[in-house]
Amino acid sequence: xxxxxxxxxxxxxxxxxxxxxxxxxxxxxxxxxxxxxxxxxxxxxxxxxxxxxxxxxxxxxxxxxxxxxxxxxxxxxxxxxxxxxxxxxxxxxxxxxxxxxxxxxxxxxxxxxxxxxxxxxxxxxxxxxxxxxxxxxxxxxxxxxxxxxxxxxxxxxxxxxxxxxxxxxxxxxxxxxxxxxxxxxxxxxxxxxxxxxxxxxxxxxxxxxxxxxxxxxxxxxxxxxxxxxxxxxxxxxxxxxxxxxxxxxxxxxxxxxxxxxxxxxxxxxxxxxxxxxxxxxxxxxxxxxxxxxxxxxxxxxxxxxxxxxxxxxxxxxxxxxxxxxxxxxxxxxxxxxxxxxxxxxxxxxxxxxxxxxxxxxxxxxxxxxxxxxxxxxxxxxxxxxxxxxxxxxxxxxxxxxxxxxxxxxxx
Amino acid sequence: xxxxxxxxxxxxxxxxxxxxxxxxxxxxxxxxxxxxxxxxxxxxxxxxxxxxxxxxxxxxxxxxxxxxxxxxxxxxxxxxxxxxxxxxxxxxxxxxxxxxxxxxxxxxxxxxxxxxxxxxxxxxxxxxxxxxxxxxxxxxxxx
Numbered sequence: 001x002x003x004x005x006x007x008x009x010x011x012x013x014x015x016x017x018x019x020x021x022x023x024x025x026x027x028x029x030x031x032x033x034x035x036x037x038x039x040x041x042x043x044x045x046x047x048x049x050x051x052x053x054x055x056x057x058x059x060x061x062x063x064x065x066x067x068x069x070x071x072x073x074x075x076x077x078x079x080x081x082x083x084x085x086x087x088x089x090x091x092x093x094x095x096x097x098x099x100x101x102x103x104x105x106x107x108x109x110x111x112x113x114x115x116x117x118x119x120x121x122x123x124x125x126x127x128x129x130x131x132x133x134x135x136x137x138x139x140x141x142x143x144x145x146x147x148x149x150x151x152x153x154x155x156x157x158x159x160x161x162x163x164x165x166x167x168x169x170x171x172x173x174x175x176x177x178x179x180x181x182x183x184x185x186x187x188x189x190x191x192x193x194x195x196x197x198x199x200x201x202x203x204x205x206x207x208x209x210x211x212x213x214x215x216x217x218x219x220x221x222x223x224x225x226x227x228x229x230x231x232x233x234x235x236x237x238x239x240x241x242x243x244x245x246x247x248x249x250x251x252x253x254x255x256x257x258x259x260x261x262x263x264x265x266x267x268x269x270x271x272x273x274x275x276x277x278x279x280x281x282x283x284x285x286x287x288x289x290x291x292x293x294x295x296x297x298x299x300x301x302x303x304x305x306x307x308x309x310x311x312x313x314x315x316x317x318x319x320x321x322x323x324x325x326x327x328x329x330x331x332x333x334x335x336x337x338x339x340x341x342x343x344x345x346x347x348x349x350x351x352x353x354x355x356x357x358x359x360x361x362x363x364x365x366x367x368x369x370x371x372x373x374x375x376x377x378x379x380x381x382x383x384x385x386x387x388x389x390x391x392x393x394x395x396x397x398x399x400x401x402x403x404x405x406x407x408x409x410x411x
Numbered sequence: 412x413x414x415x416x417x418x419x420x421x422x423x424x425x426x427x428x429x430x431x432x433x434x435x436x437x438x439x440x441x442x443x444x445x446x447x448x449x450x451x452x453x454x455x456x457x458x459x460x461x462x463x464x465x466x467x468x469x470x471x472x473x474x475x476x477x478x479x480x481x482x483x484x485x486x487x488x489x490x491x492x493x494x495x496x497x498x499x500x501x502x503x504x505x506x507x508x509x510x511x512x513x514x515x516x517x518x519x520x521x522x523x524x525x526x527x528x529x530x531x532x533x534x535x536x537x538x539x540x541x542x543x544x545x546x547x548x549x550x551x552x553x554x
Contacts, residue, residue, distance in 0.1 A: 025432070348486035350465040350531060354524070355488075358432045366464045380485060381464070409437060410487060 008309045013301065014390050016041040027360025030395045030402075035180055035208060035339045035386030036364055037230045040294070047293030048235055051286040059285055060259060060276070074285050077292035078275070084295045085225065086216040087242050094248070094275045095283050098239035099207040100130040102226035103174070105241055105254040105278060106203055107134040113252055114201070115171050117143035122165060122173040122200075124149040124157055125376055128180050129369040131205045135174060149175070151376065155182035155331035162194050172201040177209025177225075181368045181382065182331025183339040185213070192221040201247070207231055211388070212338040214304060217242055229287065234294035238287040241278070248274045255280040306389040314340065314387045317396045321385075324403055326411065330382045341368075341382040344403065347410040349381040355406040356383075361399055415511035419499040423518035435520060439491035446494040447501070449481040460539060462532030465489040469536055471543040473551055477502050478544055482536070489531050492524055496533075500540055505552060508544035513537065 014020050017039045022029045031039065051073070057066035059074050075090075082090035096102045115121065121135045125148055132146075139146045149165060150158050157175070166173070173195050178185050192202045206227035209215060217225045224247075229238030243251075253260055253271055257280035262270040271277045298306070317340055321327055326345040344352055353365035366381040367374045374381060385399060412420075429435040449458065453470045460467040465486035472479045480497045484490040499515075500508050516522055527534050 348465060348489075350486040351488045355436065358436070380466070405433075409433070409440060 008302075008305050010309065010390065010392055013306070014392075016043070016297075017390055018042060020390060024360040024362075025358055030359075030361040030398050032385040032387065032391065032395070032399060033362045033364050034211070034388035034391075035231070035384060037236070038211060038233050038388050039390070040233055040235065040290075041297050043297045044234060044290045044293045048286045048290040051289045056286070058282055070285055073289050073292075074283070077288045080292045080295050081240055081242075084215075084298075085210075085240075085242060086218055088218065089245055091273070091275050092242055092245050092248065094241040094243070094278045095288050096226075096239040096241055097237050097284065098228040098230070099205060099226050100134075100239075102224075102239050102241035103131055103203070103205065104134045106224055106226070106243070107138045109251045109254045109278075110172065110201075111138035111142050115139075115142050115144050118169065119144040119171045120147050120167070120169040121145070122147045122149060122170050122175075124175045124186075125151045126155065126157070126179045126182060126184065126373050127174075127176055127370065128205065128207065129371070130207075131174050131176065132372070144171075145169075148372075149173075151184075151373075154333055155179065155184050156333045157184070157186055157191075159187060159190060159194075162191065166194060166198050166200055168198070170198070170200050172203060174203040174205065176205045176207070177215075177220075178206075178212060178336075178338055179331065179333075179370075179373075180208045180339065181341050181370050181373055181384065182333060183208075183336035183341070184331060184333035185209075185335040185337055188220045188222060192223075196221070208338050212307065212310070214307070223247055229291040229294065232294060233297060234291035235284070235287040237284050238291045240291075245274065248278070253277050253280070257281045301389075310387055310389050310391070311337065313391050313393060313396060314338070316393050317385060317387070317399070320396055320400045321403075324400065324407070326407065327403070330377055330379065339384055339386040341384045343379060343382055344407055344411070347406065349383045351410050352383050352403070352406045355409060356399070356402045359398070359402045359405065361402045363399075413507040413510045415500050415503050415507045416513065416515060418503075419511070419513060419515040420518075422495055422498055423515040426519040426521070429520075432520075436488070439495075439521070440487050441491075442494040442498075443484075443487045443490035446483065446490055446497065447481045449483045453481070454483065460532040460535045462489075462535070463530035465531045467493060467532035467536050469493075469539055471540070471547075473505075473547040476504055476552075478505060478508060478547060480540065480543075484532070486531065488524065489533060492521055492533055493536065495519070495521070496537065496540065505544040505548040509541055509548070511541075 019039050055069040057070045059071040078093045079090045081093045195202045202222040203224040204222045210227040211232040224243045230236045260280040262272050330341040349365035364384045449468050454468050458468050467484045469482045482493045
């Protein structure tokens with residue numbers, strides 16, 4: 001353990017997240033639902049407040065002072081995001097309302113343009129519905145086919161199957177950086193290399209990756225990387241699509257409206273340059289400024305050592321949960337992060353989650369918007385504990401104690 | 412007050428006796444175990460009320476002017492609440508079921524499981540019970 005991690009003070013970090021001080025049903029809140037959304041540090045909340053208190057105004061079109069201030073802040077945020085994911089250019093960063101919208105944008109823009117009848121789109125068995133359904137919809141529209149990369153019992157992608165699956169019909173492969181159920185970290189570089197050898201585009205769903213890995217889109221080697229702000233300490237309703245400039249430039253726009261146009265007449269419209277071409281309508285300016293504040297916060301606290309600390313807590317949780325009789329992990333990948341999914345043999349996840357909730361412990365239960373994955377393991381759902389930089393080993397102990405209560409009551 | 416809500420108030424008072432959530436839930440789990448279970452052969456898709464979190468099965472019979480329900484769920488807490496709802500309506504006349512307001516559920520402290528956002532099939536189940544009553548009324552009583 002290096003010095004930075006040893007000096008990491010979780011108490012200090014927790015003080016930055018006022019919501020954590022709450023009592024829930026007379027118990028101190030234990031928040032292990034970070035995979036759904038993380039809590040927000042004061043700095044982010046204040047940045048959003050400050051925006052509305054001092055510079056709220058519509059961006060990119062005003063001649064007045066406030067509009068310029070807001071535009072500057074918004075474009076500053078774009079640069080900050082680009083740096084955070086090591087994008088070559090900030091114009092490759094497109095603001096959306098979240099991962100789901102980012103994927104819909106790419107899928108719809110590619111439909112008919114790149115994706116035509118008889119083509120194939122590849123996803124994996126471990127995808128979130130948001131990385132299945134948009135593709136299914138455009139496939140149906142253009143007459144393309146959706147294909148699926150299988151996974152092993154331990155929850156790892158069968159990467160070797162790609163050699164036969166990635167035929168010339170496949171135009172794009174869309175896959176999770178980190179599984180939202182299994183926690184598996186997929187070998188992004190290897191998959192991208194295999195795809196690119198065959199001229200296939202790659203989209204990485206970074207919804208669960210962004211808060212648990214330092215992301216460098218250039219070294220990952222993908223064509224698109226998408227994520228949500230709200231899972232990385234930023235406000236709800238903020239998201240990013242990063243794509244290679246050359247690709248984004250050639251792609252047609254997704255939605256029409258203001259901001260995305262160059263010139264409009266009733267006989268035809270020419271479109272603005274990237275990123276604006278893909279940002280129709282008024283964006284969530286305050287949210288994006290909050291996203292910038294979240295990035296600044298993570299930089300300030302040294303994100304790398306925060307992640308190392310978080311890994312330690314997750315590992316401790318894994319070892320502690322292992323001691324519970326009748327607990328079965330769903331997903332046992334060698335490389336994993338962020339979430340641990342499990343079931344208590346004989347108990348329904350809904351019951352386990354409800355009883356934990358009564359002890360002030362927030363976990364997620366159900367199919368986690370990954371029904372095909374539940375079918376793969378023949379289970380109705382799982383209990384999922386997902387971790388963050390502010391969770392502690394004491395909280396893990398409470399989770400374990402809470403699960404023992406649940407087991408006593410339910411089994 | 413209709414007969415369903417009258418019975419419901421009595422059931423709610425059982426739950427009001429508990430100060431501790433754990434005792435209340437232990438009781439609920441016991442109730443789940445005593446539920447008049449739907450026959451395995453009746454666990455068909457048409458009797459399934461699918462929630463995002465848990466699944467509920469419900470069947471209904473009409474005999475001599477009264478409605479009888481059977482049910483099940485894959486989650487025991489959901490099953491306990493299925494049992495509470497069935498107890499309040501089982502053997503009631505169609506009009507009582509249709510008129511029931513179920514306000515007494517507020518007193519049970521179980522209301523959070525009946526929020527539409529919980530998506531455990533229970534909200535849809537209540538609707539289904541009333542639909543059964545309406546269908547029986549049309550079929551057998553509107554002469």
